[in-house]
Amino acid sequence: MRAVQLQNVTVAYPQYNQPTDLIWEWLTRKVLHTTHYALNDLSFSLEQGSTLGIVGDNGAGKSTLLRVLAGTLKPSSGQCSITGKRAALLELGVGFQPHLSGSDNIRLGLALRGLNSTQTDEYLPQVIDFAELKSFINQPIKTYSSGMIMRLGFALATVIAPDVLIVDEALSVGDQHFQKKSLQRLKALVDTGATLIFCSHNLYQVRELCEQALWLEQGKIKQRGMAQRVVDAYQTACRAKEASTLNSSEIYAQSTSITTTSTRPFIQSAQLTPSTQVVFKTGTVFGVEVQVQLNGCPIQEVHLGVVIRRNDDIQCYGMSTLHEGVALQGKEQVLIRYVMDELPLLGGSYCLELWLMDQTGLHVYDSRERCCHFMVEQLSQSQGIGVCQLPHRWEIEAL
C-alpha cells in the first residue's frame, strides 16, 4: 500500500520588493513579484513501512519538502497525498504559544492535529506523562527550559501513533535519558510499520535509519535509490564542491598576495576491485582502489587507513600505510590499492571505512565511513565460523 504519493509538486514563493506590492498586485491585476521555486515538479511515492532519508545542501528544498509532507505548507501546484495519520517532528516546540500553559498548548496542538475535545482529553495525560512535565504543566511555556519545550514537542508529535512519521534532525532531544526514550519511541513506531521520512545533515544517521534516500538539489530530485548509493554520491559531490571552493580560495589568496594556501587532500573516489564484484568468496582476491587528490599537500604528509566493518558493527580489521610504513608516491593525485590475495573474511555483509590522515595519524584530512559495501560468501562451514579465518594448526598426540 502506498503511504506517500507526491505528484508534480511545485512550491513557488512569490517575492515582493515591497510588502504593499501584494495589495497593488491584487488591485491592478499586474504581476509585481518574482518567483522562487523551492520545489520544482517533484514526484515520488513511498510504500507503507519504508524508510526514506532526504539529503541535500542548505537551500536545496529539504525543509520545504518536509513541510509539504507534514501538511503545514500547501504546494503551489501538484498533489501530496498521505495515507493514514502523519506526525511531523520538524522544529520541535516552535509552534507553541509562550503565554499559554503547557496543557493549553497540548490542547491546541492536538486540535491542530484534527482531534476533537473528547480525544484531546484522552491523549492529554499521555503527552504529559511522556514529556515528564506533570508538575509544570499548568505553567506558561515561556517559563520552560529549552529541553522541556523539546520534550513537550516530541511527546505531542508522537502521541498519536502515526502511519507516516516525518523527522527533521530531531533525534537529539533533551537530556541523555530523554534522547534514549525518544529514539526508542521512534524505533518502535518504525517497527510497527510506520513509514519514516528522515531529513538530516548527519549522513551516518541517514544510512543507519533509512533503506532509501533522496538527494535534493535546487528543488529537484538529483538522485533517488538505495540510501548507501545516494549518500555516497552526495558525499562525492560535496567533496568536489569543497575542492573547487578551496581552489578558488587559493586563487583568491594568490591574487591578494596572501601566502597561506589551503592544502587539504581528499578522497576522490573509492571502489572495490575487481570492480564488477560486490560479492566475494572467502579465500579469493579482494581489493579496494582509492584515488586521492593531494590538493597541494606534500605526499609524505598523506597516509591512508582502511577498516573493514561487518554489518553488526564489528570492526573486523584495520590497517594504514602509516602503520605499515608504506610511502605514497605522486604529485597531484595518487592511486592506492589495498589488496588481500586470500580474503580471510567469512560469510556476511561488510563495508569499508577509509581514513585519509597526516603523518602523525592524529589529523584526519578526509574520511568515508561505511562505504564500498560488499558481501562475502563462504563455500561451506568447513571454512570456519565467526568473522574471519585465523592462521592456525592442530597438534595431536596420542596419550
Next chain:
Amino acid sequence: MLTLLRQMSTLFWQLVRLDIRTRYFNSRLGLLLVVAQPLALLMIYSWVFGDLMQLKHSQSEYFSEYLLAGLIVFNALIEVLNRAPSLIPERRELLLNTPLPVFIIPWIPVASSLVLETISVLMLLVWMSTQGFNPFIALVFYLPWLLIRLLWSSAGAMLLSVLGVVIPDLRQVISPLMGILLLISPIFYRLEQVPTPWQSTLNWNPLTHLVQGYQQALVLGQFNVLQWSKVLIASIIVWVVCWLMAQSLLPKVRYLL
C-alpha cells in the same frame, strides 16, 4: 468534508477559548473585569456626558441605557478592529509551523467579541426587564442588528489582518481612528441633538445606523425594517469585497512574514 468541518470547528473553538482566557481570565480579576469595566465606564460616561455636560435628551429618561447600548456595539466592533492588524504577525510561528489554516485567524476575535457582547447585552436586558420592558422582544429586534455587526466585524478583520502584514504602521493608526469614530457616532448624544446640517454628514458614518439600531432594539424595543435592509445590503456588498480580497491575499501573506 464533514469530518474536516468537524475538525476545523474543534480547532476554531479551541482557539477562541484560549483567546478569551488569555485576554480576560488569565488576569487576577478575570470575569470581574469583563463585567465591571463596562459598568464603571458607563457610570463615568453617564455622569460626565449626562449630568455635567447635560447631553441628556428631553424625550427619553433612558440616557444611561442608550449609552450602554451604543457602547456595546462600539466596543464589540473595536475589540475586533483594534486587534485585526496584529492577528497574523502574532501567530507567525503557529502559522508557519503548524497546519493552522490562515482563513480561521480573522474569525477568532469576531467570536471572542460575540461572547463579550453577549455578556453585556444580557446585563442590559436584565436591567430593562426590571424597568418593565419585554426582554424577548428586545432580543428578537436586536439579533438582526447583531448580524450586521458580525458582518462588519468579520469584513474588518479580514481586511485589516491582511493590511496589518502589508502595512505594519497600521497597528498604531487604528487606535486614534477608533477614538475619532467614537466621537462622531451618536453614542454620547442623539442625532436629533446635533445641528441639522451636521445630521446628514453624520448619517454618512455607517456606525450611526448600527448604533441607532442597537439603541432602538435594546432600549425602546423597536425595529426599523427599511433602515436595517439598506444597511444589510451595503454590509453584504462590503463583506463580499473583503472576503474576495481575503481569499486571494490571505494565503500569500505568509510569504511576507
